[in-house]
Amino acid sequence: MTMNLLRIRDNSQIKKEAFYKIKNLETKILNVTLKNLEKEGVFVFPEAILESEDLEQSQMILQDENGVYKTSNIMGFIGYGGERLVISSRFSDNHEDYFFQYLLSRVLDAPNVVNLETDLSYDNSIVNYLYFLFPYLLNVAIRKGLFKQYVYNEYNDRNIKGVIDIARHIKCNTPFIGRIAYRQREFSYDNYLLQLIRHTIEFIQSKSFGKALLSKVKNEVQLVVDATYTYRVHNRQSIIDKNKKMLVRHAYYHEYRALQNLCLLILHNQKGEIGGGYNKLYGILFDGSWLWEEYINLLIGKDFYHPKNKSRSGSEQLFSGNRQQGLIYPDFIGRDVNNRIIADAKYKPIDNIRSKDYLQVLAYMFRFDAKIGYYLYPESTGKDSEKLRLNQGTKHEQNVSAREDIYVMKCGLEIPRHTSNYQEFVDKIKINEHKFKSNFSNMQS
Numbered sequence: 001m002t003m004n005l006l007r008i009r010d011n012s013q014i015k016k017e018a019f020y021k022i023k024n025l026e027t028k029i030l031n032v033t034l035k036n037l038e039k040e041g042v043f044v045f046p047e048a049i050l051e052s053e054d055l056e057q058s059q060m061i062l063q064d065e066n067g068v069y070k071t072s073n074i075m076g077f078i079g080y081g082g083e084r085l086v087i088s089s090r091f092s093d094n095h096e097d098y099f100f101q102y103l104l105s106r107v108l109d110a111p112n113v114v115n116l117e118t119d120l121s122y123d124n125s126i127v128n129y130l131y132f133l134f135p136y137l138l139n140v141a142i143r144k145g146l147f148k149q150y151v152y153n154e155y156n157d158r159n160i161k162g163v164i165d166i167a168r169h170i171k172c173n174t175p176f177i178g179r180i181a182y183r184q185r186e187f188s189y190d191n192y193l194l195q196l197i198r199h200t201i202e203f204i205q206s207k208s209f210g211k212a213l214l215s216k217v218k219n220e221v222q223l224v225v226d227a228t229y230t231y232r233v234h235n236r237q238s239i240i241d242k243n244k245k246m247l248v249r250h251a252y253y254h255e256y257r258a259l260q261n262l263c264l265l266i267l268h269n270q271k272g273e274i275g276g277g278y279n280k281l282y283g284i285l286f287d288g289s290w291l292w293e294e295y296i297n298l299l300i301g302k303d304f305y306h307p308k309n310k311s312r313s314g315s316e317q318l319f320s321g322n323r324q325q326g327l328i329y330p331d332f333i334g335r336d337v338n339n340r341i342i343a344d345a346k347y348k349p350i351d352n353i354r355s356k357d358y359l360q361v362l363a364y365m366f367r368f369d370a371k372i373g374y375y376l377y378p379e380s381t382g383k384d385s386e387k388l389r390l391n392q393g394t395k396h397e398q399n400v401s402a403r404e405d406i407y408v409m410k411c412g413l414e415i416p417r418h419t420s421n422y423q424e425f426v427d428k429i430k431i432n433e434h435k436f437k438s439n440f441s442n443m444q445s
Contacts (some may be wrong), residue, residue, distance in 0.1 A: 375411065390407060
């Protein structure tokens with residue numbers, strides 16, 4: 001099947017005429033929220049972004065503004081029939097998006113074997129993304145504890161404890177030899193969901209890279225294997241069908257809901273292809289702002305608390321009392337109580353930071369008695385850090401002046417450009433990370 005392909009970048013403006021090759025896909029995604037795309041079958045990572053209270057346009061991959069199409073922080077693949085849209089990071093060069101690959105490998109702690117330059121007649125690159133998400137989501141889900149569910153188990157012995165199954169008893173115990181066929185309702189780990197996860201584990205392990213990929217979650221894998229003692233490979237399709245009908249709904253197990261969706265996608269595409277029908281949306285979309293924030297946490301996290309806005313964990317309150325009003329989620333809160341610092345990870349271009357962004361970080365600084373705030377962003381030009389001193393006084397009294405004790409710093413991490421291969425990119429960004437951390441530490445002292 002001939003594939004019509006369009007490549008664009010995040011946080012960019014594109015003329016609508018550029019979409020002439022993918023008109024059918026265009027109508028499916030234009031001005032459509034991520035939540036609705038997810039309902040159509042697109043895998044969105046992380047799942048928590050679907051519940052975010054951010055502005056609607058930040059949850060669209062493509063938005064029409066006065067005849068010009070704008071992209072947001074979303075990266076990945078999306079397709080419809082014979083049309084595909086690839087959204088690379090704005091730091092990509094010559095179709096090679098080393099920065100996006102590097103973010104995925106660091107944040108997901110997965111080997112880097114993904115490549116946007118896959119044969120267009122296949123979707124192996126998308127399937128690879130699914131595989132490499134599995135260890136991460138498995139680890140996150142298992143932290144919540146193994147999923148437990150009431151199940152009906154069938155027995156045929158003398159120790160009857162449940163409901164007698166007349167039909168099965170006649171079939172299995174004629175002539176009567178002292179056993180009774182019955183069913184018993186039990187609270188068990190060996191349920192439809194863990195069976196699905198077990199089938200996915202076994203399927204990934206059959207791949208050439210499978211054992212290496214799962215080596216970092218071997219303890220979690222063993223827990224699932226030990227729990228699913230009734231696993232049989234020939235039951236795979238029935239397990240898939242059951243999970244399609246019994247999607248995880250309970251909020252407490254929302255981590256398992258994302259893992260369940262991923263397992264269904266992986267097992268549904270066992271032949272190495274994504275889609276499932278010519279007239280269906282398919283693909284994988286990643287929230288670039290989440291990836292960037294988690295990446296920054298890897299660089300500076302030891303010195304900061306890290307509330308998580310997307311998953312609504314680690315919230316702070318603006319006001320006293322047990323209220324839901326005024327909940328806030330600063331990206332990073334400095335651990336030094338005598339020199340408190342607030343840092344905000346911004347993936348969007350630094351020139352797009354508006355008044356509301358400044359008001360937000362200043363409100364966080366006021367709440368935590370911080371004198372210094374930071375915007376930590378990806379930089380492509382090597383631009384020096386910029387210090388913004390807070391004004392005092394008012395124009396009405398003609399006494400406006402800059403304060404020396406309260407300021408906000410724009411601090412960029414330079415993203416390498418024009419590298420000939422991925423290893424060269426990694427070598428250069430490692431050097432830039434060291435410079436970034438050194439500069440960041442020096443500015444705090």
